[in-house]
Amino acid sequence: MSLTEVRWPTLAEVFDDIASVIDRSDEIGCLAHKDADADSLGSALGFALSMRRIGKRAVAMAPAPVPHLLEYLPGFDTLVDTPRSLDALFTFDCATLARFGDKRALVEGTKIVVNIDHHVSSEGFGTINLVEPKASSTGEVVFKLLRALDAPITPEVAGNLYAALFTDTGGFRHENTTEDVLRLGADLVALGANPAWIALKSYKSKSVSRTRLEGMAIARMHTEHDGALVWSEITQPMLEEAGARMEESEGVIDALQSIDTMQLAVLFKENGANSTKVSVRSRPPYDATDVCTPFGGGGHHRAAGAEISAPMAVARERVLEVARNLLTRHQ
Ligand SMILES: [Mn+2]
Known part of the structure; x- marks a missing residue:
């Protein structure tokens, strides 16, 4: 069922x-x-x-x-x-x-x-x-x-x-x-x-550190598939440089999902040496849960997430492959 x-x-x-x-x-x-x-x-x-x-x-x-x-x-x-x-x-x-x-x-x-x-x-x-x-x-x-x-x-x-x-x-x-x-x-x-x-x-009341972190993540933004796939990452060194806590990365995915060409937006967060959090947003016909359920995550059609027990570089490639495949299938 x-x-x-x-x-x-x-x-x-x-x-x-x-x-x-x-x-x-x-x-x-x-x-x-x-x-x-x-x-x-x-x-x-x-x-x-x-x-x-x-x-x-x-x-x-x-x-x-x-x-x-x-x-x-x-x-x-x-x-x-x-x-x-x-x-x-x-x-x-x-x-x-x-x-x-x-x-x-x-x-x-x-x-x-x-x-x-x-x-x-x-x-x-x-x-x-x-x-x-x-x-x-x-x-x-x-x-x-x-x-x-x-x-x-x-x-x-x-x-x-x-x-x-x-x-x-x-x-x-x-x-x-x-x-x-x-x-x-x-x-x-x-x-x-x-x-x-x-x-x-x-x-409308963000701390300086949070705003700095958002700026760094936006500067690192990658786009693929003519801007349909938008992704970025938050690393531990970025948190240190911005003087921010991981929870202050909350708004970054909102910035990524407001890109006009975006169909799938993905944010990777380096939670630990072997732990990566993933946030996904989508526009129709794409479903954010399709990107997250292969990794044991879930959520809603437009917003989903997952926590992957792998270093960020590894998790990133695995998740991006799923996202790229979804986009290729629809094109
Ligand atoms: Mn809710």
């Missing part, structure tokens, strides 16, 4: 089960994925803040390294590293167990796991799975769930969910920016989210 044929249970179908898990649980963990983005961590924080409002001892967590770029999310300062023993663990925006990094054992060791996601490639590892591949963001799924639960959506909860929605639609620019998404954005603003402030924090 192909992934597109998977039919996930709807919110209506799993609602009673989730409501009863919340009823029966006091200690609730809310976990983002590794290298958390605002969709994952905003969903986890938003859900945890709402659960705290109804008297639960809810804690939000993110696998190491903690994503400092997301410090602006309301409640970021309440993140914990190791929770008390949990009655239930909710996970947000995470498709595979491997993406939980140093928190994987916590997921595998907790009896009740509620998997809340919008990745079509979800492994469905939860005791309960609420996966909506058509949702723009996990934040959208969380909003609908909180509404169905009649749980409080405070300005802090709304701010987290707005950040999730806003960034997973690329600032309301990607194909997943639908009429419903814009209405949901307006609902969250009505509930107290501040759109200008979240836009500032997510796209």
Whole structure:
């Protein structure tokens, strides 16, 4: 059965089960994925803040390294590293167990796991799975769930969910920016989210080191197939020269994918001597997951990633070969 044929249970179908898990649980963990983005961590924080409002001892967590770029999310300062023993663990925006990094054992060791996601490639590892591949963001799924639960959506909860929605639609620019998404954005603003402030924090306040790193990566950009394949890399020496942390390379792929001729954009990150991270973006008819799934990665049609246990030079050639083959096949 192909992934597109998977039919996930709807919110209506799993609602009673989730409501009863919340009823029966006091200690609730809310976990983002590794290298958390605002969709994952905003969903986890938003859900945890709402659960705290109804008297639960809810804690939000993110696998190491903690994503400092997301410090602006309301409640970021309440993140914990190791929770008390949990009655239930909710996970947000995470498709595979491997993406939980140093928190994987916590997921595998907790009896009740509620998997809340919008990745079509979800492994469905939860005791309960609420996966909506058509949702723009996990934040959208969380909003609908909180509404169905009649749980409080405070300005802090709304701010987290707005950040999730806003960034997973690329600032309301990607194909997943639908009429419903814009209405949901307006609902969250009505509930107290501040759109200008979240836009500032997510796209318009970069550190000097981050901007320098982006400049270096753009200067190293390679193009092939008449500009249809655009790629670059972040090496450890580049980080050192820019005085930047790897998480500050976040925006480089956005620069690569904004090249007018781009069909496939690929960014390689030298994570360690034997570890390379790959980010891929695509325009139709190309599918970013086609570049990443051969390497155990995944994601969405337009944006995907993988982590390869190989030195960057080796990983780069293997991934570029897949990308070149895709482009040659279509031409
Ligand atoms: Mn997402």
